Amino acid sequence: MVTTFSPPLSGAVLDVLVDVLDLRRWDSKQILSSTNARRYLRGERVSREAEAEVQVAIVEALIAAELVPSTLRASDLCPDVPAGADGSSSAVIIAWMIRAYTDHWDALAGALRRLTAPVAFPDHAAGACLRLVSIDLAVRVTAALWLMRLSEERPLSDFWTKSRGVSLWLRSLHEQSGLTRDNLARAVGVHQNTVDGWLDDEARPTFENLMDLANVFAEHGVASRAALLLRMRLAFAARDIFKIIESSVGTHQAIGMCRRVIVYANEMLLLPRGSAKSREENDHKMRLTLVLGVLGRNSLELEWVAAMLNRLWKLERDPVWRTSIRAATGSWFAHLQEVTAKLGPFDEEKLVEVIREKPTQEYLDSIVYLVQASKEELMHEPGFADAMLSQASEGGALAALELKIHATEASNRGDILGAIELLRASVAQDPTSQEIHFRLGANLCQIGDVDAGLTELEIAVQLDPSWDRSRVEIAIVLLNEGRDDEALAKLEAAKLELPTSSTWVLLHLAYTYERLGRNRAAIETYEELLGLSANQAEALDRVAHLYFVTGDKRTGADRAKKAAHLGITTVFRAWQQGYYGKKMPTARPVHDAGIEHLLQFSDSGRRGKRGA
Structure with missing residues (x-):
């Protein structure tokens, strides 16, 4: 079972471009063959200056290979460019565009690497991400074709x-x-x-x-x-x-x-x-x-x-x-979270009972693919609505799955009461599903029915004590209720009782230590998490701040640089701007609004986000 979906970082994506276009052949300065370039293109961390140098070298190679125009002004592409860039070379201008894209991408990839929801079909999880990339690419290609003044009615062929x-x-x-x-x-x-x-x-x-x-x-x-x-x-x-x-x-x-x-x-x-x-x-x-x-x-x-x-x-x-x-x-993050929830483990034995034979891989793929569509879109499919009504009326695990998917979509569009109603119906069809109890409990807590929500979450834990999501969700609810000591006890117990180490538990345990002012314990727990998952961007950013405020500026700078490489630049930028000066602050620097939705923890009001 794959428990995370980890898209490649932008450097590894650019490496594909370098290889398939044979750009090292056109790199007269040999920058793309340097140690820094090879590290960056493997997805490893290098300095921001080294990243920029590699990106400019890629564009210069594209220009030398006559794959992009050699003469451009910044205003030929976009009026919203850095100060002084209008007189820059084509390579600098296009590299600036690449930097804007890679920063967006790395922030998204870093957030997705934090997820621990189980994924039974990793190729479909990757497909969901690549569909969004394909749509984005098509939009940008459209703009490029227009600006290139191509005369053909349909200039591209497949x-x-x-x-x-x-x-x-x-x-x-x-x-x-x-x-x-x-x-x-x-x-x-x-x-x-x-x-x-x-x-x-x-x-x-x-x-x-x-x-x-x-x-x-x-x-x-x-x-x-x-x-x-x-x-x-x-x-x-x-x-x-x-x-x-x-x-x-x-x-x-x-x-x-x-x-x-x-x-x-x-x-x-x-x-x-x-x-x-x-x-x-x-x-x-x-x-x-x-x-x-x-x-x-x-x-x-x-x-x-x-x-x-x-x-x-x-x-x-x-x-x-x-x-x-x-x-x-x-x-994109919210959509991919929703898809991940739909691609979790399933009971093949129950599916065999329904279709009365062992499903082929092709049959499974078709089901898994179709389930990624929203019900709003599926209702346009001929006969689909009738088939869903028939399936739901027969009851059992498949009816429960159908109701759960409806509930997930209702919750994601903000209809929490509708989601709760659907989840109650789903529990009635499949009372042994820990995931359905988990989602019901999380949604109940969101409307303030904390006691009922915690009861459902405890049932989920009893049904599968090895699943970290339900255990952590209980702690998140307690944290949001200001019951920090109870949350800490739950997380420390989860850490001891789970059969394998969980980065999801460690992330929330470290955050809870931090809320309670136990900075040393928080640092140790964040570092334990990073030993398991070195590219956990939010943990790197948070522990960087703790290192700075406890006087270890060297380690703080190192962790902040790594977090920035993974798309979360909050502490890194604060450090560069002198935030951690002689008079050391205790409050965390404020995150950019553009990445708030990618973070698990919000420091405004010291509240954490619920995980469902």
């Missing part, structure tokens, strides 16, 4: 997502040249078997081979050498990226994601093209869109991006993708 698609496309270029395979092999200077591999088996040519192919095809009138070389390099890079995604989420999901980036971008491009607004106004909108996408829209509402996504929502027929489109402009 041939690289198809089996042997790149080989078949390369074969079409070969046929246009009029050469035999033998003549092509001689012209390029390779054996005919090598050409057969390129045209039949998706073998990837080297960069030198691609240059030779571009020269030969250009000489025989297929297209210009520069256009051919660019298209071939991008086609093979796209295919490599597809294979990486395929290895994470499976062929079916990978095809759906990659093809939708193309289809969505082509479709959204029709909006500015058909707009009555001036080109200058549409350019301004698309520059903002290119920089902010949907991941970076927390602080700025872009109504035209909402209109672009609404167009996709109306055209999309898959309820899971329709759900993702709706979720893309909200909190």
